[in-house]
Amino acid sequence: MGNMPSAVKHCLSYQQLLREHLWIGDSGAGALDPAQESSQLSGLPEYVKIVEVGPRDGLQNEKVIVPTDIKIEFINKLSQTGLSVIEVTSFVSSRWVPQVAAGATEISVFGAASESFSKKNINCSIKESMEKFEEVVKSARHMGIPARGYVSCALGCPYEGNITPQKVTEVSKRLYSMGCYEISLGDTIGVGTPGSMKRMLENVMKEIPPGALAVHCHDTYGQALANILTALQMGINVVDSAVSGLGGCPYAKGASGNVATEDLIYMLNGLGLNTGVNLYKVMEAGDFICKAVNKTTNSKVAQASFNA
Amino acid sequence: MATARKAMRLRLAGLESLRAVSTSTVGTLPKRVKIVEVGPRDGLQNEKDIIPTPVKIKLIDMLSEAGLPVIEATSFVSPKWVPQLADAAEVLKGIQRFPGINYPVLTPNLKGFQDAVAAGAKEVAVLGAASELFTKKNINCSLDESFQRSDEVLKAAQARSIPVRGYVSCVLGCPYQGKISPAKVAEVAKKLYSMGCYEISLGDTIGVGTPGVMKDMLSAVMHEVPVTALAVHCHDTYGQALANTLMALQMGVSVVDSSVAGLGGCPYAQGASGNLATEDLLYMLAGLGIHTGVNLQKLLEAGTFISKALNRKTSSKVAQATSKL
Numbered sequence: 001m002g003n004m005p006s007a008v009k010h011c012l013s014y015q016q017l018l019r020e021h022l023w024i025g026d027s028g029a030g031a032l033d034p035a036q037e038s039s040q041l042s043g044l045p046e047y048v049k050i051v052e053v054g055p056r057d058g059l060q061n062e063k064v065i066v067p068t069d070i071k072i073e074f075i076n077k078l079s080q081t082g083l084s085v086i087e088v089t090s091f092v093s094s095r096w097v098p099q100v101a102a103g104a105t106e107i108s109v110f111g112a113a114s115e116s117f118s119k120k121n122i123n124c125s126i127k128e129s130m131e132k133f134e135e136v137v138k139s140a141r142h143m144g145i146p147a148r149g150y151v152s153c154a155l156g157c158p159y160e161g162n163i164t165p166q167k168v169t170e171v172s173k174r175l176y177s178m179g180c181y182e183i184s185l186g187d188t189i190g191v192g193t194p195g196s197m198k199r200m201l202e203n204v205m206k207e208i209p210p211g212a213l214a215v216h217c218h219d220t221y222g223q224a225l226a227n228i229l230t231a232l233q234m235g236i237n238v239v240d241s242a243v244s245g246l247g248g249c250p251y252a253k254g255a256s257g258n259v260a261t262e263d264l265i266y267m268l269n270g271l272g273l274n275t276g277v278n279l280y281k282v283m284e285a286g287d288f289i290c291k292a293v294n295k296t297t298n299s300k301v302a303q304a305s306f307n308a
Numbered sequence: 309m310a311t312a313r314k315a316m317r318l319r320l321a322g323l324e325s326l327r328a329v330s331t332s333t334v335g336t337l338p339k340r341v342k343i344v345e346v347g348p349r350d351g352l353q354n355e356k357d358i359i360p361t362p363v364k365i366k367l368i369d370m371l372s373e374a375g376l377p378v379i380e381a382t383s384f385v386s387p388k389w390v391p392q393l394a395d396a397a398e399v400l401k402g403i404q405r406f407p408g409i410n411y412p413v414l415t416p417n418l419k420g421f422q423d424a425v426a427a428g429a430k431e432v433a434v435l436g437a438a439s440e441l442f443t444k445k446n447i448n449c450s451l452d453e454s455f456q457r458s459d460e461v462l463k464a465a466q467a468r469s470i471p472v473r474g475y476v477s478c479v480l481g482c483p484y485q486g487k488i489s490p491a492k493v494a495e496v497a498k499k500l501y502s503m504g505c506y507e508i509s510l511g512d513t514i515g516v517g518t519p520g521v522m523k524d525m526l527s528a529v530m531h532e533v534p535v536t537a538l539a540v541h542c543h544d545t546y547g548q549a550l551a552n553t554l555m556a557l558q559m560g561v562s563v564v565d566s567s568v569a570g571l572g573g574c575p576y577a578q579g580a581s582g583n584l585a586t587e588d589l590l591y592m593l594a595g596l597g598i599h600t601g602v603n604l605q606k607l608l609e610a611g612t613f614i615s616k617a618l619n620r621k622t623s624s625k626v627a628q629a630t631s632k633l
Contacts, residue, residue, distance in 0.1 A: 190629075193595025194554055222588035222625030223595070225551040229519055255629035263547035270518025270548070300547030304515075304580035 045237035047274045051085040051184070051214060052078055052261060054289070058246025061257055064293045074292070077285035078243065082277040083261075107140050109133040110150045111175055113168040114157035117188075121152070126171060134178045141179050149175030150216070154185040154200055155192030155227075158251040165203030173207045182212055184240055187227065189251050190220025194230040201234045214238035217259050219298070220249045224259035225267055232271075239264060244286035245298025260299035262286060338562035340599045342378065344509070344539060345371055345586060347614070348399075349380040349414060351571025353392050354582055355618060361395045363617045365402040370610035371568060372406040375602045376586075380433070383414035384424045397427040412473060416447065418460045425468065432465055433473040433509075434458035436500050438493040439482035442513075446477070455499060462504045474505030475541070479525055480517030480552075483576040490528035498532035507537050509565055512552060514576050515545030519555040526559045539563035542584045544623075545574050549584035550592060557598075564589060569611035570623025585624035587611055 055075050059066055066074075078086050087108070111129055112118040118126045137147040153160075154168045172183045185204065187197070197215075204213065215231040215238075217224040228239055241264045247257030265279045283302050290297045297303060348368050352359055364382075371379050381403060387394035400413060412431035415421040424432055436454060437443045443451045458474070465472045478485075479493045497508045510529065512522070522540075529538065540556040540563075542549035553564055566589045572582030587607055593600050608627055615622045622628060 193592050195596040219625060220629045221591050222550060222585065223592055225547060226554045226592060229551045229554060249629070256625055260547065266546050267518050267548055267551060271520045300544060300581055304545045304574070 043235075044232050044271060044273060045235065047237060047276075048232070048268050049085065049214075049238045050083060050261065050264065050268075050275055050277055051087060051216075051238060051240045052083045052243060053087045053216070053240050053258060054078070054242035054244070054246045054261070056087045057216075057240075058242035058244075058258055059293075061247035061250065062293055062295075064295075066293060070289075070292045074285065074289045077281070077288055081281040081285060082275075083282070084276065104145060106146050106148060107136070108148045108150060109136055109175070109180065110152060111171050112152040112157075113163050113171050114153040114160045116159035117153050117157050120159065130171075130174050130178070133175065137179045147180045149178075149180030149183045150186055151175065151183060152186045152188045155187040155196050156189055158189050165200045168200050169204045169207050172204050172213075176208050176212060182214055182238065183208060184214040184216045184238075186216035186240075187218055187224075189249060190218035190223060190255070192217070192227050193223050194226050197227045197230045198234065201231060201236065205234070210235040211237070214240055216240035218249060218257055219245060219259045220255045220257070225263060228259065228264065229267070232273075243282055243299075244290050244302065246289065256298050260286075260297070260301070262299040262301040266301045337557050337596055337598060338560065340562065341557070341593055342539075342563045343376055343586060343589065343593075343600055343602060344378040344380065344541075344563060344565045345376040345568060346380045346541070346565050346583065347371070347567035347569070347571045347586065349383050349393070350541075350565075351567035351569075351583055353383065353390050354572035354575060355392060357618065358392055359617060361398050361402065363614075364395070364399050367568075367610060367614050367617075368399070368403045368411075370606070370613055372404060372409055373603075374606035374610055376409065376607075377601060378410045378412065381411045381413055383416075384420035384427075384429075385414070385416060397423060400424070400427040400429060414475075415461055417457045418464060421461045421464055425470070429470070431471050431473070432461065433475060434461050434500070434505065435475050435477065436496050437477040437482075438488045438496050439478040439485045441484040442478050442482050445484060451496075455503070458500065459503055466504055471506050472504060473507045473509060474500030474503075475509045475511060476500065477511050477513045479510045480512040480521050481514055483514050490525045493525050494528040494532045497529045497538075501533045501537060507539055507563065508533055509539040509541045509563075511541035511565075512543055512549075514574060515543035515548060515580075517542070517552050518548055519551050522552045522555045523559060526556060526561065530559070535560040536562070539565055541565035543574060543582055544570060544584050545580045545582070550588060553584060553589065554592070568607060568624075569615050569627060571614065571618075581623050585611075585622075585626070587624040587626040591626045 075088060115126055118129055122129055140147050151168060151171050153163050157163050175183055213236050215236055217227045241261040242258035243261040245256060245258055245260030249255040249257050261282055265277055268275050286297055286299060286302050368379055368381055382396040382399045383393045384396050410431050412433050413424050413429050415424045415432040416435050421432060440451050443454050462472050476496050478488055482488055501508055538561050540553055540561055542552045566586040567583035568586045570581060570583055570585030574580040574582055590602055590604050611622050611624055611627050
C-alpha cells in the first residue's frame with residue numbers, strides 16, 4: 001500500500017514484531033506480557049488440540065517416497081514441538097489389528113459420507129465399510145486401543161458433488177456408536193466454505209457432542225483457515241493439520257493439500273487460544289521435511305519467516 | 309513455569325468475563341459485498357519486473373470483463389518511488405471504461421491529483437497510516453503532514469465532485485512500531501472520514517493480523533465511522549487474510565479489497581506472499597451465497613493472463629486447483 005521504498009533493511013523492529021506475534025508456546029522462554037495479549041473472541045474454546053497428520057495424510061500424498069530414516073527423524077522432530085497427537089498410522093483392515101496392536105497406541109478407521117467415494121476409495125459400500133470397521137474398532141477397544149473415526153467428503157465429493165449434512169451425521173453417528181472416541185470430519189477436496197461448514201456441523205452436533213468432533217480441512221481452494229475459524233466458533237476444539245501443508249490433492253492436479261500446521265498455530269496463537277505447541281519448533285520440522293522431499297513449503301508463515 | 313501459570317490465570321480470568329454465546333459471532337453476513345480489485349495498483353507495484361503498459365491495460369480490461377465493480381487502475385506518484393507505475397497517465401487513458409465500473413487511482417498529494425485529473429480520473433484515493441514511524445519511512449513525512457497533503461487533495465477533489473477513498477495502513481501491526489492500538493486506527497480513520505473520504509479501507513499491510521485483533525480493531529473504528537463506510541484490505545503474508553476477512557464480514561463490513569492472482573509480494577518479508585487473492589475471496593463469498601456480480605471464470609482468465617505475463621505461478625489456490633481442468 002502506498003509508495004514502496006526498499007524497506008527491508010530499515011525494518012529494525014521486524015524481528016521484534018515476529019517475536020511478538022509468533023508466540024513461543026512453551027513455558028519460560030519468551031513469556032508473553034499479558035497486557036500485550038490480543039483480546040480473545042468470545043465463545044471460543046480455551047484450548048485447541050492439534051492433530052498433526054503430516055507423517056500420514058501429508059506424506060502419503062507426496063510423490064516422492066520418503067526413506068524410513070527421514071520419516072523417523074521427521075516424527076522425532078515433531079515430537080519435540082509439544083504436539084500431543086502425531087498421526088503415523090495408515091489404513092487398517094481387520095486382519096492387521098493383531099500386528100498393529102504390537103506397537104500401536106491408537107488406530108484410525110476411514111469412512112466416507114459419499115457412496116461413490118467409498119466404492120472408489122476402499123472398494124466397498126458405506127454399509128459394508130461400517131461393518132468392517134465395527135470389527136476392527138471392537139477388537140482394538142478390547143485390547144484397550146482407542147479408535148478415531150474419519151469421515152471423508154464431509155463438505156463435498158469429487159464424484160457426487162454436493163453432500164447432505166444428514167448423510168455426514170448418519171455416518172458419523174455410526175462410527176461414534178461403534179466406539180470411536182473422536183470423529184474427524186474431513187473436507188477431503190477442500191471445497192467447503194464457512195456456510196457449508198456451519199450447516200454440516202449444526203447437523204452433526206445434534207447427534208454427537210462437539211467435544212468428540214474434529215475438523216480436517218484441506219486448503220485446495222484456500223478456504224481452510226476460514227472454515228476452521230467457523231468450526232471453532234461453533235465449539236469444535238480439535239483440528240487436524242499437516243506441517244508445511246504437506247500433501248497435494250489427488251483430485252485436483254497442482255492443488256494444495258492439508259492446511260499448514262504453522263499457519264493454523266499462528267491463527268490460534270493470535271486468538272489467544274492455548275495449544276501447547278511451539279511454533280518455532282514446528283517450523284524447524286517443516287523446514288527439515290521440505291528439504292528432505294525437495295519441495296517448497298505450503299505454509300505462508302514459513303515462507304514469510306524463513307526469508308525475513 | 310510460574311510465568312506460564314500466571315499468564316494462564318490471567319487468560320482464564322479474561323475468559324470468565326466473556327459471556328457471549330459462540331454461535332452469535334457467526335452472525336448475519338451481508339447479502340452483497342463490493343470487491344475492490346487492487347491488483348493493477350497494490351499488486352503490480354510490488355512486482356520487481358516492469359510490466360509493459362499494454363499488458364497493464366489488457367489486465368484491467370479483462371478485470372472489467374469479469375464484472376469487478378471497482379478496479380484500482382494505478383497510482384500517480386513520482387516514478388522515482390514507484391517505477392512500475394510511471395505509466396499511470398497512459399494506463400488510465402488506455403483502458404476501456406465499462407459502464408457501472410469505477411476506476412479509482414491513488415493520489416497521495418496534490419501534484420498526483422492534478423496529474424490524475426488531467427489523465428481523466430473520476431475517483432481518487434489518499435493514504436494514511438495508523439503508525440507515525442511507518443508514515444515517516446514510507447512517505448517521508450509525519451502523520452500530521454500526511455493529513456495535510458490528503459486534505460489538499462480532498463479540497464481539490466471536492467471542488468470537482470470527485471469522490472475520495474481513504475486508506476489506513478498498518479491497522480493490525482507495523483513493521484517498525486510493532487503492535488498498533490485499535491484506538492489509534494480509529495483516530496486516523498475518523499480523521500480521514502471527517503475530512504471527506506467516503507470510504508475508509510483498513511489495511512493489514514504486513515498481514516500479521518488474526519481474527520481476534522481484526523475484531524478488536526473494527527469494534528474501535530466502528531465507534532467513529534459507520535460500518536457501511538468501511539472496507540478491509542488484508543494481506544496474506546501469514547495465510548490469515550481470508551479468516552480475517554470472514555471476521556470483518558461477521559462484523560458487518562461489506563467492502564473487501566483483494567488482488568487478482570494474489571499479486572504483489574511483501575516488501576517487508578522477502579519471499580512472502582502479498583494481497584488476498586480475489587479468486588479465493590470470490591470462492592468463499594459465492595459459497596456463502598453473497599452476491600458480488602463478479603464472474604469467477606473470467607476472473608480466472610485475467611489471473612492466468614497476468615501470471616503468464618509475470619512468468620510466475622499464481623498465488624490463488626482456486627486458480628491452482630482449477631488450472632489443469
